[in-house]
Structures are given as C-alpha cells and as structure tokens.
Amino acid sequence: MRFIKLGTTGLDVSPIAIGAMTYGDPGRGHPVWSLDEETSRPLIKHALDAGINFFDTANLYSYGSSEEILGRALHDFADRDQVVIATKLRHPMRPGPNSGGLSRKAIMTEVEHSLRRLGTDYIDLYQIHRNDRATPWEETLEALDDLVRAGKVRYLGASSMHAWEFAKALNLQKQHGWARFVTMQDHYNLLAREEEREMIPLCLDEGVGTIVWSPLARGRLARAWDDAKATARAETDGSYADLLYTPAQEAANKAVIDAVGAIAAERRVGRAQVALAWLHHQPVVTAPLVGANTTAQIDEAVASLDIELTDAELAALEQPYTPRHDFQGISDEAEMRKLRARIPGYVNA
Numbered sequence: 001m002r003f004i005k006l007g008t009t010g011l012d013v014s015p016i017a018i019g020a021m022t023y024g025d026p027g028r029g030h031p032v033w034s035l036d037e038e039t040s041r042p043l044i045k046h047a048l049d050a051g052i053n054f055f056d057t058a059n060l061y062s063y064g065s066s067e068e069i070l071g072r073a074l075h076d077f078a079d080r081d082q083v084v085i086a087t088k089l090r091h092p093m094r095p096g097p098n099s100g101g102l103s104r105k106a107i108m109t110e111v112e113h114s115l116r117r118l119g120t121d122y123i124d125l126y127q128i129h130r131n132d133r134a135t136p137w138e139e140t141l142e143a144l145d146d147l148v149r150a151g152k153v154r155y156l157g158a159s160s161m162h163a164w165e166f167a168k169a170l171n172l173q174k175q176h177g178w179a180r181f182v183t184m185q186d187h188y189n190l191l192a193r194e195e196e197r198e199m200i201p202l203c204l205d206e207g208v209g210t211i212v213w214s215p216l217a218r219g220r221l222a223r224a225w226d227d228a229k230a231t232a233r234a235e236t237d238g239s240y241a242d243l244l245y246t247p248a249q250e251a252a253n254k255a256v257i258d259a260v261g262a263i264a265a266e267r268r269v270g271r272a273q274v275a276l277a278w279l280h281h282q283p284v285v286t287a288p289l290v291g292a293n294t295t296a297q298i299d300e301a302v303a304s305l306d307i308e309l310t311d312a313e314l315a316a317l318e319q320p321y322t323p324r325h326d327f328q329g330i331s332d333e334a335e336m337r338k339l340r341a342r343i344p345g346y347v348n349a
C-alpha cells in the first residue's frame with residue numbers, strides 16, 4: 001500500500017478508505033443491508049491486512065453501533081497510532097431537544113459519546129455531517145476548535161453543502177485563527193459530477209482534500225446496465241437514489257456505464273476497478289469511501305490503485321456525462337424529518 005497526505009496536512013492515509021456505514025447492528029440501522037459484528041470484523045481485518053489504514057464512520061450509522069463495531073475491531077486488530085479513524089456528527093441521535101445539530105452543546109455531547117463508542121482517547125478526523133443552518137457558523141466552528149485544542153480531535157472535516165457555505169466557514173476559521181476544515185466529504189463519481197462546478201475548484205484552491213462518498217454510484221458503476229439497480233442498497237434507498245440518479249438521466253448513465261464496461265473488458269479487470277481508477281486520477285480526491293461487504297470488494301478497490309487510465313480512456317468515460325441537479329435538492333428540513341421519524345418515541349417526527 002502506498003500512502004498519501006490527507007489534503008495539505010502531514011497525515012498519511014491510504015488512498016482507499018473503508019466506509020463503515022455497512023457495519024452495524026441491523027436492529028439499530030438498516031435491516032436489509034447492515035452487517036452484524038460477527039460478519040463485519042473479518043472484513044475490517046481484511047482491509048487492515050491489505051494495508052488500508054483509513055476508516056470512516058458516523059454517530060448516526062446504526063445509531064452508534066457502527067462506531068462500536070469499528071472501534072472494537074480496530075482495538076483488536078490494529079495499532080491505534082497507525083490507523084486513522086474518522087467519524088461525524090450532526091443528525092439527531094435521540095428523542096427531545098438538543099439531540100442533534102451543531103450547537104456547542106450538541107458538539108460537546110456527541111464527541112464524548114463517539115469517543116466512548118470507538119474506545120479511543122481521540123478522533124483523527126471529526127467531520128460535520130452536513131451543515132446546520134439553525135446554528136451560527138461561529139458557534140459551531142469555535143466549539144470544534146476547542147475540541148482540537150483539547151486534544152480530543154486531531155483534524156476537522158466537513159461534508160456535502162453548497163460551495164458558498166463552505167467558503168464562508170473556511171474564511172471564518174482563517175479570520176479567527178480556529179482549526180481549519182482540511183477535508184470535504186462529498187458526492188462524486190462518474191454518474192454524479194456536479195461538484196466539478198464549484199466545490200471541487202474551491203477545494204483545489206484552498207488545499208482541501210476530498211473524501212468521496214458513493215464512489216460507485218450505489219453499485220451502479222460496478223455492474224452492467226441491466227443489473228445496475230439490483231442491489232439491496234439501491235432498492236431501499238428511496239428518495240435519495242431517485243434524486244441522485246433520476247430516470248431523466250438514464251440515457252447518459254447507460255452510456256457511462258457501458259464505457260466503464262468496455263474499458264474493464266479490454267483490460268480484463270472489474271468494472272469497479274475502472275470507476276475507482278477514474279477517481280484516483282482526479283487531483284482533489286484523497287480517497288473514495290468503499291462500503292465493502294465482501295473481501296473481494298476490498299481487494300478490487302485496492303487493485304484499482306494500480307490502474308493508470310489513458311487519456312483516451314478518460315475521455316471515453318467522461319464524454320457521455322450530462323449535467324443534472326445536485327444532491328442539495330433534498331432540503332435540510334425534509335432530511336431531518338426522515339431521520340427523526342426513525343427514532344423511536346421522537347414526538348416531532
């Protein structure tokens with residue numbers, strides 16, 4: 001495994017990160033596709049054995065169970081000083097007021113819960129899981145800075161939002177001398193390239209590394225067109241999947257997926273390797289988040305690091321793309337209502 005720097009920091013990370021949303025108690029998360037602890041642990045160990053040292057989770061994933069499973073596995077299988085643990089906060093975790101968001105109270109509460117569940121004294125990369133427009137940026141950013149100064153967090157990251165919001169946050173951090181966001185976790189793949197308009201140029205200019213979620217477009221890029229929507233994940237994603245890959249985009253999506261298949265067949269490699277290799281060619285991408293549920297998927301992700309696409313192949317993959325609406329089409333409030341509805345006993349769902 002070769003390692004790269006996380007954005008413009010001095011932190012070494014593998015250019016493949018394991019997205020741990022897949023790992024969690026099915027009774028506390030997604031019963032159709034969450035993997036329980038017994039099934040998850042061998043996958044985490046396999047990733048470590050393959051040289052991957054970068055693991056991303058969130059307090060929301062299976063309502064803490066993902067952090068618990070990941071934390072115990074890394075404690076048993078890895079040297080804590082060698083691995084990089086990333087987690088997130090923002091979404092409601094329990095019924096009642098102050099159960100989510102990015103207020104000082106919520107941040108100070110949730111970091112302690114995440115540290116306890118992960119079984120660690122510090123979090124390498126603490127990320128805000130979307131912006132909280134109900135809390136002033138200044139309150140959120142100063143509280144996050146306090147966590148860094150206290151040694152509970154090493155680095156700060158953000159996730160999908162409008163580019164102007166992220167630019168405002170970076171400016172406030174610079175203005176006040178607060179710890180800076182060093183990463184942006186955004187939605188980027190061959191079927192979803194809207195971030196190339198504003199967010200990616202901003203990250204390149206500011207020296208912010210990106211950690212890509214859904215790098216295989218919910219598995220669509222790993223399968224032939226006729227099979228692209230056959231996964232349990234895709235079938236249960238509901239409005240998220242519909243918004244990200246709408247029927248109006250089917251002709252363009254099919255052309256991209258066919259191009260991935262043609263290159264994969266020519267090179268005699270898996271489709272996922274080609275789609276991930278394209279991301280590795282993008283200068284702003286630090287690491288795609290791979291939500292692997294088999295060891296073969298981990299091996300394929302690692303193998304993608306050895307693929308150097310030609311200019312002609314890159315053009316063939318990129319040319320069919322058709323611009324579409326981005327992920328921000330889901331309003332924060334609508335998203336929050338759906339999340340709250342999943343919490344037993346939440347009175348304002």
